Amino acid sequence: MSDAAQPDTTGHDNVIELRGIETRFGTNVVHEGLNLDVRRGEILGIVGGSGTGKSVLLRAICGLLRPAAGEIRVLGTDVLRASEEERAQLETRWGVMFQDGALFSSLTVRENVEVPLRAVPELTPELRRAMADLKISMAGLPWRAGDNYPSELSGGMRKRAGLARALALDPEIVFLDEPTAGLDPIGAAAFDTLIRGLSRSMGLTVFLVTHDLDTLHAVCDRIAVLAERKVLVTGTMQEMLLVDHPWVKEYFHGPRARAALATAGDETAGD
Amino acid sequence: MAERASKKDRITVETTAETARVTLTGALGLESLRRLEDALRALPADRAVHVDLAGLERLNTATAWSLAQLQRRQAAAGQPCEITGVDDASLALLESVAQALPEPDEAPARPRGLLDRIEALGRLVAGAVVYLGELAAYLGLFIVRLGQALLHPRAFRLTSLVHHCQEVGLRAVPIVALMAFLIGVVLAFQGSMQLRQFGAEVFVVDLIAVSILRELGILLTAIIVAGRTASAFTAAIGSMKMREEIDAMRTLGIDPAAALIVPRVLALLLMLPILGLIANIAGLVGGALMSWIELGISPGMFRTRLVEGVSVNHLIVGMVKAPVFAVIIGIIGCHGGMKVGSDAESLGRMTSASVVAAIFAVIVADALFSIFFAQVGI
Numbered sequence: 001m002s003d004a005a006q007p008d009t010t011g012h013d014n015v016i017e018l019r020g021i022e023t024r025f026g027t028n029v030v031h032e033g034l035n036l037d038v039r040r041g042e043i044l045g046i047v048g049g050s051g052t053g054k055s056v057l058l059r060a061i062c063g064l065l066r067p068a069a070g071e072i073r074v075l076g077t078d079v080l081r082a083s084e085e086e087r088a089q090l091e092t093r094w095g096v097m098f099q100d101g102a103l104f105s106s107l108t109v110r111e112n113v114e115v116p117l118r119a120v121p122e123l124t125p126e127l128r129r130a131m132a133d134l135k136i137s138m139a140g141l142p143w144r145a146g147d148n149y150p151s152e153l154s155g156g157m158r159k160r161a162g163l164a165r166a167l168a169l170d171p172e173i174v175f176l177d178e179p180t181a182g183l184d185p186i187g188a189a190a191f192d193t194l195i196r197g198l199s200r201s202m203g204l205t206v207f208l209v210t211h212d213l214d215t216l217h218a219v220c221d222r223i224a225v226l227a228e229r230k231v232l233v234t235g236t237m238q239e240m241l242l243v244d245h246p247w248v249k250e251y252f253h254g255p256r257a258r259a260a261l262a263t264a265g266d267e268t269a270g271d
Numbered sequence: 272m273a274e275r276a277s278k279k280d281r282i283t284v285e286t287t288a289e290t291a292r293v294t295l296t297g298a299l300g301l302e303s304l305r306r307l308e309d310a311l312r313a314l315p316a317d318r319a320v321h322v323d324l325a326g327l328e329r330l331n332t333a334t335a336w337s338l339a340q341l342q343r344r345q346a347a348a349g350q351p352c353e354i355t356g357v358d359d360a361s362l363a364l365l366e367s368v369a370q371a372l373p374e375p376d377e378a379p380a381r382p383r384g385l386l387d388r389i390e391a392l393g394r395l396v397a398g399a400v401v402y403l404g405e406l407a408a409y410l411g412l413f414i415v416r417l418g419q420a421l422l423h424p425r426a427f428r429l430t431s432l433v434h435h436c437q438e439v440g441l442r443a444v445p446i447v448a449l450m451a452f453l454i455g456v457v458l459a460f461q462g463s464m465q466l467r468q469f470g471a472e473v474f475v476v477d478l479i480a481v482s483i484l485r486e487l488g489i490l491l492t493a494i495i496v497a498g499r500t501a502s503a504f505t506a507a508i509g510s511m512k513m514r515e516e517i518d519a520m521r522t523l524g525i526d527p528a529a530a531l532i533v534p535r536v537l538a539l540l541l542m543l544p545i546l547g548l549i550a551n552i553a554g555l556v557g558g559a560l561m562s563w564i565e566l567g568i569s570p571g572m573f574r575t576r577l578v579e580g581v582s583v584n585h586l587i588v589g590m591v592k593a594p595v596f597a598v599i600i601g602i603i604g605c606h607g608g609m610k611v612g613s614d615a616e617s618l619g620r621m622t623s624a625s626v627v628a629a630i631f632a633v634i635v636a637d638a639l640f641s642i643f644f645a646q647v648g649i
Contacts, residue, residue, distance in 0.1 A: 038402070066598065067313060105615055105616040106616055107612050117301070120302060121302045122301070122302045122303070122305055123301060123304060123305065124305055127304055127305060127308065130336065131304070131332075131333060131336065133373065134332060134336050134372070136370055137331070137371035137372070137373070138332070138368070138371045143373050147614075149614075150614070150615070151613060151614035151616065152611065167332075169301065170300070170301070170331040170332050170333065186522065197367065198367075200360070200363055201363040201364040201366070201367045202331075202332065202364060203329070203360055203364075262614070
């Protein structure tokens with residue numbers, strides 16, 4: 001377990017580096033002196049109580065929200081001081097999936113996935129369509145779903161379509177905001193498998209904000225806990241179980257956590 | 272984006288009698304997909320293909336898709352396709368892309384024929400008939416709920432009614448008054464230009480009074496209110512519908528028609544005649560002012576001419592229409608709101624549809640009134 005207050009100097013290849021982040025809304029300070037590293041190829045789960053600023057952190061990294069102080073480096077680019085061009089370049093190297101997919105409601109699913117692909121002038125319309133169909137299918141949607149409008153899809157399918165759009169440009173990093181919230185357990189488990197599989201085959205780094213203990217068990221390589229306005233601890237699931245902090249203890253030792261852990265244990269035993 | 276396609280991205284194809292050998296180097300991405308597809312599709316189909324990826328920096332889905340297509344074509348032709356120089360991660364990607372490929376037996380979409388067009392037209396007409404039926408049903412619902420409210424006055428939502436009266440009536444006074452004033456000015460100006468040719472300047476008072484009291488005052492007020500209020504009704508009820516608030520009301524035993532539709536339509540019913548009256552006054556004032564400036568008809572003379580020369584019937588004919596317009600606008604606005612689906616798109620669509628339908632219906636109703644009054648002879 002690395003103490004998150006200390007910058008990571010262990011020589012890992014970090015794709016995201018946050019240093020001394022401070023965000024505030026008026027007088028309400030959300031983050032103060034927050035440090036976090038995300039390593040290449042890992043799936044990092046961000047957990048924390050409601051209102052600890054998990055989504056705010058995600059929005060800050062993606063540049064949707066400017067922190068009051070601190071430094072954000074994504075893939076070696078200083079996000080807060082980058083020029084327009086550098087930012088545009090960077091935006092093609094990450095994908096974001098919002099909570100309910102955030103699909104453009106006036107476009108079909110295929111057209112939604114084609115939106116980022118339009119930035120590549122070399123693609124012919126036929127190839128763009130084929131690429132969009134491929135991503136839709138890789139996100140686990142049936143082929144015909146591409147012709148549907150977002151309002152015609154279920155919540156789980158909208159999330160998958162959102163993921164397909166986030167993956168359109170073969171990004172190196174994907175940000176997922178509560179990917180399994182509002183899904184039934186079967187759908188959530190399928191989504192977990194999907195994330196795991198895609199991150200392996202596409203070599204993705206995944207920054208995952210979640211409340212779902214099953215997801216943490218099933219897909220995350222490391223977990224970062226947001227509390228007291230900073231990243232309290234980072235580490236693997238096993239390391240989390242040993243942390244002596246009231247909130248972390250309650251979170252990872254509560255009845256739901258034990259149930260999730262028991263299932264995860266059964267699965268390992270069954271393998 | 273283009274800078275990322277570096278110079279060392281290369282697709283080399285060597286063809287011999289038995290095999291075709293393809294070597295990919297660099298970081299082939301979406302930018303090079305078209306070149307790659309063209310190169311792979313140009314390969315002869317009657318021999319084995321060998322693809323070497325050893326020089327590839329990173330296999331991405333675009334390249335993997337192209338290779339998977341090649342594999343499928345080769346398999347269909349019964350020729351081997353060998354891919355070498357792949358690490359485990361690339362192999363996993365190739366596999367997952369190959370799995371995600373579509374089934375080749377996709378039936379092309381049928382072109383639209385004449386029959387489809389006739390069917391679409393029929394659906395449009397049937398939809399319009401259904402729409403009119405629904406509006407009639409909402410009108411009936413409004414009358415029934417209003418009757419119930421009269422029987423049980425204690426259950427009536429007075430606060431809501433007052434709130435909507437303020438929104439629909441009071442807040443619309445400035446725009447309605449200004450619009451009517453300007454219309455009065457324009458009528459006086461145009462009328463005086465024409466009537467002066469005949470030396471009949473004084474009849475400009477009749478022109479202004481009749482056209483404003485009988486038609487323009489109330490019609491233009493109704494059109495403005497249709498734009499302002501029908502859209503507001505649809506948006507307010509529609510966003511409640513979208514967030515399932517209407518369903519929540521039903522489960523709590525609150526009737527949405529009594530809680531949402533009755534106060535709104537009733538407020539409009541009370542306020543539109545008042546707004547129409549304000550518009551009439553503002554229009555006459557504007558006309559009188561312009562007549563004074565342009566023709567030298569003093570306000571006193573204007574008043575005398577107005578009282579003596581213009582029948583009160585014109586005012587009655589105008590004001591009789593107000594409640595009808597109010598009900599039309601209110602019912603169309605509320606109905607539009609209840610028709611909103613679960614997506615934001617339909618909220619916007621229904622809001623603009625409500626405004627268009629309300630304005631259109633108001634004008635049609637006005638035309639019918641004109642015919643009716645002409646037949647009756649008022």
